Amino acid sequence: MTKKLFRYLAVAILGISASLVLNQQTNTVEAKSIIKTVMHDAQACDLYGDKVKGKYAAYTQVKVDDDPISFRFKPFAPGYKISGKNKYIKASNIDGVKRKVKHNSFVYATSSRRADSRLLKKGKTITTYGNSFKFKNGLRYYRIGGPKKQYVKAANLGKIIGSNTEETTVTVKTKGADITDYAYIDSDDEDIVKRVKKGTKFKVDYAQYSSMDIDDPDGYEYHIKGTDFWIWHRDVKADKKIPIHDYKFEHFTYIMFYKDTDVYNADGTKQDHHGQKIIKQGGFIKVNKLLYIWIKSKNKAELFYHLAGHQFYATDLPDGSSGSDVINVGQGYVKKKDVKFIDGLKLSPSNTPEEARQAAKQDTNKKAE
Incomplete structure (x- = not known):
């Protein structure tokens, strides 16, 4: 190779x-458009799975880029970009996913009426589309085809074993x-x-x-x-x-320092580097945690990223002299509002503001003992 x-x-x-x-x-080749049939009502979303304006009804056709993408949120399932728009549809609503039949199953049109005489035997692999539906009888069913109504009891099917898109x-x-x-x-x-x-x-x-x-x-x-x-x-x-x-x-998160940035300790106090900060810099800075830290001086919790690295290029000293080229931040944290999320895995806070407050309170009590 x-x-x-x-x-x-x-x-x-x-x-x-x-x-x-x-x-x-940059890929300069324009994506080609293809027509796909939506098999399950689909909500448009952005690359990170957040809802955006746009809904697509089952059995309608939609023009999408022929180059499927993987979403930037777990489980990083595939999706399609709506051609000419910055919005996406989950591929499971179009191509479906594969599941094994766990128990012999009939195909239903409603909770009380079968769609046909078919019997799906245990061990057979079938394609289901989108999320399950809850019928009037209280049971959940997956759509398996169309445009006529065809559903199988969700309890009779196993977990996803494959993606038709992939x-x-x-x-x-x-x-x-x-x-x-x-x-x-x-x-x-x-x-x-x-x-x-x-x-x-x-x-x-x-x-x-x-x-x-x-x-x-x-x-x-x-x-x-x-x-x-x-x-x-x-x-x-x-x-x-x-x-x-x-x-x-799909495993790491990247930010950038769009301005000269202060670094903080785990207790919310600002680190002292003789007036030097992390210098504004492009590129991708790896972080591995997003959490609330209680700021005692402000009596409130703020969101911080934990830096994966320990040493970074630094600004000049306050008097204009160059000082050290780099600063060692150890286990350093930067405020979420002071940096810009660039790409990768979008983190969720690992705690709540109240949990941060209680942790700070316990730490203060320990120091007082």
Whole structure:
């Protein structure tokens, strides 16, 4: 496989910061539009799953980009972008998901009337669309088809076992293509499991960015279904596009310092670096926690990010002299309002303002003992 480079480069050459620059290249190829049928009433949302204006009724058609995406919230399920608009629909409302039948099941049109004479036998894999419906009898059902009403009791079906949006067939187009045993790599070392012949076909069910390749800035690999193995996308031709997941952005959160920023301790007191602050800087700064900290001087709780890094480039001293190039913040925190969320996993607070107040009160009592 062609030698690869790191997808991300550290801002600090000294290795002193968790500040990262995402070396992404803009895809200049315009997405093509395709027509999809909405199989379950769908609410439009943004990339992070928050509702936006727009609802799409079941069995209506909608124009979407043909390049599905993965949402930036757990479980990072796939979705489609509405063509020409900054809004999305969950793919489960369009393509559906796969489930196993746990108990022999009939197909219903209503809670009291069957849609037809079919019996879905235990062990069969079927496609369901969207969330379940609660019928008049108090039981929940999943839609399995249409446009006529077809539902199966939710209790008779298992958990999601696959996504129709994320599965496709790939055909090897490169002579002696490599199969490796993992997708996300941070070095040039790879464990090659075997090489396969041109024309070999594989079912794949997941795609994930690995590292950046010199010849291919959008380097990603396909997961071969039912195995622990992966194959690089440049070596194959896929029957259809599937969403490409990004490990870094599905596991970490990134902010930027849009202004010179003060750093705080876990007790809400401002750190003293002789007047120096973290300097305004672009790039991607990794944080790993969002929480409320009680500010005793203000008698209120505020939201803070916990910095994953410990050393950052610094402003000059108040008198204008350069001082130290960097400051060591240790277990440092920055106010959420002082920084800007850039990308990655959108964090939720790990505590409440009241919990922060009680923690501060307990800490004060301990110090007084």
